[in-house]
């Protein structure tokens with residue numbers, strides 16, 4: 001069966017993302033694509049308000065794509081950040097940092113923002129979505145169990161809603177589960193459909 005969206009757009013899609021979740025979620029949409037990754041320094045300017053960070057980084061990933069795009073190609077990049085009490089949580093650099101991040105999410109509600117950028121040889125657009133996620137109070141040994149066993153160093157806010165800590169700790173979510181996982185499929189679908 002020909003992938004549904006490839007038929008609609010007639011374009012070759014390139015996903016510039018290392019994230020296995022994004023690759024999985026784009027595949028699940030029924031999109032035929034190739035993955036091409038390039039290194040990006042994901043530093044956010046200190047004076048940038050937290051709510052603009054995901055869009056800024058998603059655009060940066062598209063702007064720094066090293067190869068010019070052909071007529072028939074659409075590039076997709078994305079970025080996810082967690083915001084708690086006005087503070088941006090990116091990926092943790094150590095177990096201790098991961099512990100502190102999860103501790104700050106425990107017994108509280110935070111925002112997850114995911115931005116996705118679409119680019120072809122003529123235009124570029126960034127769309128974004130946010131979700132609110134609440135955690136119950138987490139015991140310190142639960143946090144350590146999760147960090148030691150799941151090593152969430154590749155995840156914004158040091159957790160995956162799709163992993164153990166999400167199963168046992170998340171009490172509610174307002175918005176798209178897939179936005180929290182890093183890829184708002186409903187927006188990607190709509191954007192590709194009308195491209």
Ligand SMILES: Cc1cn([C@H]2C[C@H](O)[C@@H](COP(=O)(O)OP(=O)(O)OP(=O)(O)O)O2)c(=O)[nH]c1=O
Pocket residue numbers: 016017018019021022037042061077078079080081082091112154155156157159160161162180181182
């Ligand atoms: C909050 C949360 C984040 N994440 C992931 C999504 C993203 O992959 C990651 C945030 O880091 P990103 O910098 O957005 O993405 P990445 O470095 O993994 O991939 P790339 O830049 O190459 O596209 O955290 C989850 O998988 N589950 C969650 O619940």
